[in-house]
Amino acid sequence: PFAYMMAGLWQKQYREWVRPALPWALFAAVVLGTGILMGGYWAYETLNFGGYWNWDPVENASYVPWLVAVAAIHAMIIAKKNTSALKMSLILSIGTFILILYATFIIRSGILSTVSVHSFTDLGLSGQLLLFLFFFLFLAIGISIWRWKTLPADTQEIKIYSREFWIFIGTAILLAASFQVLYFTSYPTAKAIIEGFGGVSDLAMPAKMEKIHNNFQLIFALGVAVVSSIGQYMYWQSADRNKLFRSLGTAAIVALVLTLGAVIAINIKADEIKFMLLLWACLFSVIANGSILIHLLRSNYKIAGGSVTHIGLAIMLIGILASGGYSKAISLNNSGLLLIKEEELTPEGERENKENTLLWANQPTQMDDYSLTYKGKRMELRDAPGYYPRNWFLPTKEEYKFTLKNDLIYKGKTYHKAGETVETYPENTYYEIEARDKKGRIFNLYPRIQINEQMGNAASPHVKKEWDRDVYAFVNGAMGVTAERRWSDTETQNIRLKDTLYLNDYVAIFESIQPTQMPGFSLKKGDLAFKATVRVMAKEGDYFLNPVFIISEDRVGNIPEVSDELGIRLALTFIDHKNGAFQFTYNTGQRDFIILKALEKPYINLLWMGVLIMITGFTMATVRRIQDLHKKPALVAAE
Structure with a gap:
């Protein structure tokens, strides 16, 4: 779009550039929007902050250009048929491209490295990126000023009942949303500029940045949902004003009834009025755009891309509202133990301590509607x-x-x-957790911790998907990762076959001893290996430990058996074959455990469904505008 706009100004084709630029603008919005949403889905499935969007400055740097690009598309749609939005289309096309360059600069220059969890450092290209940015910025501004007075202007006043008015309102809301995010995201840039000129700056990102963004963006989302509905009616049914008011009134009333039903069903609190309003606005958008979609499908489905996109957006917002606003921790600490370090016992730390469940190996633990049993550490093979x-x-x-x-x-x-x-993949440790729901259905969870000595360990969740919710579980602590097992001093017991011994408060029986072949060990001719079987009786069932004793020429050795579940390390250290006596040594330590955090994300599938519908709508609109390029302008205007 930027290139077409610049060419149009250069050649004085002030309106002609819009038609070929519109498909590219839509395509750019599809690609950038899909990339952003794919990043959100990846974060949800891979990271452990409990969501899909964290208002990180690097994430915001891609979100802002997308909002401006969508605003530019709506301005260009108006500019195709009249000149009232021509100047706005020009400014927004420039803004989209410049914001992309600005985002590239602040990410790749390392300016955001101190305020973002994404590890981008200065690659030594800051000067080139800045030169690239300013070159196109001054070029675009210069050509625009040069041609500004010759740009055609529409002297006719825009009426409130016109589609242009409501598209303008929607565009203004999108721009306000983008400016709000851009303002806070640019704090580090402003600080770098001030300090670069020798000044001293105490600019810093406000505390609770996520809450600030959520509060502002909720208001803008509400406005977009309502205006997109009214705008669609104005676009397709503005000729019959009585029919217009009836349709809008019906959609608003039905949405209100559904909202009240949802308030009663899910017990929305009175102080959550903003959530009620957003839910009503989204339902209103789905109903209003849905009725327009039905009308368009009967006439020409190819022009229904806008309605499909707006429906997808509204459903996506409902999914965000439900999964974000009503996410709750279902892992509660009923152990009476402090599960975090004492120095971390801040108000946030206290909340974390309450929202984690301690799972001992092979001991069933109740968590909300689920009975969980931690089965132990697991590994994944490459083939x-x-x-x-x-x-x-x-x-x-x-x-x-x-x-x-x-x-x-x-x-x-x-x-x-x-x-x-x-x-x-030795860096990945999976933790198998058997879960049984209240209906008796059994499924397994495999959250993961990736060991990385240089950058720190990273926990990844396991997401159990159900039609009306996700159970999102990840390991916050584990034996051997956040806590090291300390073995006791070595103790020795001399016993015979079928004798009883006591290991870490467990009763054990020496069941058998037999020759064995050792996988992975090359025993020479004459070497012998014996495997002992010791049965340990625990409350949850029996465990079998198999330490090995090796006789090699004039030397002896042993391979101990370590049971993480029992906290026992057992070795067979001597065999007195004449007297039938055996010597075992053992150490005891903490039993294996994990600290699990689990969140319930209600109706998050609406988010992913809305994303797919919205992308489908954008794609339909893109295909339609590409096909329009092969038609005569008069035929396109008639549609």
């Missing part, structure tokens, strides 16, 4: 599906390769045999 117990893997000299202790079977198919060397 086989599923997740497998970590103690099945013996390390090798290579970091990514392990030797299997057991056959690896998934859904009846054997992928690897015991003794084979396999490749894994």
Whole structure:
């Protein structure tokens, strides 16, 4: 659009540039909007801040140009048929392109590195990026000033009942929304400019920035939802004013009834009036645009892109309202223990301490409507599906390769045999949690912690999707990650077969001893390996530990068995074959546990459904405008 606009000014084709530029403007909005939404979905599925948008300055840097691009599209739609929005189209086309360049500069220059979680540092290109930005800014301003007086202007006053008026209102709301985000996002830039000229600046991002953005953007979203509905009616039914008022009134009343029903059903509190208003506005938009869509589908579905887009936007906003405004923690700390460090016991820390559940290995714990059982640590293979117990893997000299202790079977198919060397993702540890809902249905969760010594460990959630909600769970702490197991001093017990021993408050029985082949170990001729089987009786069931004793020429050795679930490390250290006696050594420590945080995200599927519908509408509009390029202008105007 920027290139077409510049060419139009240069060649004095002040209105002609709009027609070929509009498809490109729509296509740009589709691509940029899809990219932003894909980023939000990725963040929701991968990161652990509990949402899909965090008002990070880097995220905002892409959101602002998209808002201005959408505003430019609406101005260009008016400018195609009259000159009342021609100057606005020019300014917004310039603004969209310059904001893209500005976003590139503030991200790649490292200006936002101290206020953003995204790790962009100065790549040494700040000068080139700034030169690029100012070149196009001054070029666009210069040509615009040069041609400004010769631009055609519409002297006719815009009436309140005209489609142009309501599109102008919608455009103004989009611009206000973009300016509000841009204002706060540019704080670091202003600070850098002041300090770059030798000044001293105490500019800083306000506290609770997320709340500030949410409050402002909610108001703008409400306005967009209402105006997009009225604008569509004005665009297609403005000729019959009585019919227009009846249609709008009916849509408003039906939306009000549905809103009141929702207020009663989900118990919206009286102090959440802003949520009620936004819900009403979105329902009004769906109903109003839906009636227009039905009318257009009967005549020419190709021109229904605007209605589809507005419906998708309204549904998306309902999804954001439900999943963001009514998200709740369902993991509550009923253990009586402090699950965070004492130095972090701020008001926010106290809330975090209350909203986390402590899960001991293999001990069922109730969490809201779910019974959870932590099953242990799991690993993922590069060439086989599923997740497998970590103690099945013996390390090798290579970091990514392990030797299997057991056959690896998934859904009846054997992928690897015991003794084979396999490749894994050792930096990823998955935590298997068996969940049973109140209807008795069982499913597994596999939240992940990725170990990264340089940049810090990263937790990724597991999202259990249901038709009316998501259960969003991630590990906030785990044995071996946020807490190290401390082993007790080594103790020794001399016993015989079938004798009882006591390990970490558990009763255990020495069941058997037998020769074994050691996967991953090359036993020479004459070497012997013996595997002991010790049954440990726990409340939740029996565990079997298998320490190994190796005799090699004139030396002996052992391979201890470590049970994370029981907090036991057991080794067979001596065999007295003459007297049938066996010596075991053991250490005890903390049982395996994880600290889990789980959030319930009601009706978040409406968000993703609205996104798909909105992108579909944008795509329909793009295709239509591309097809218009091959028609004569008179035919296009008639549509």
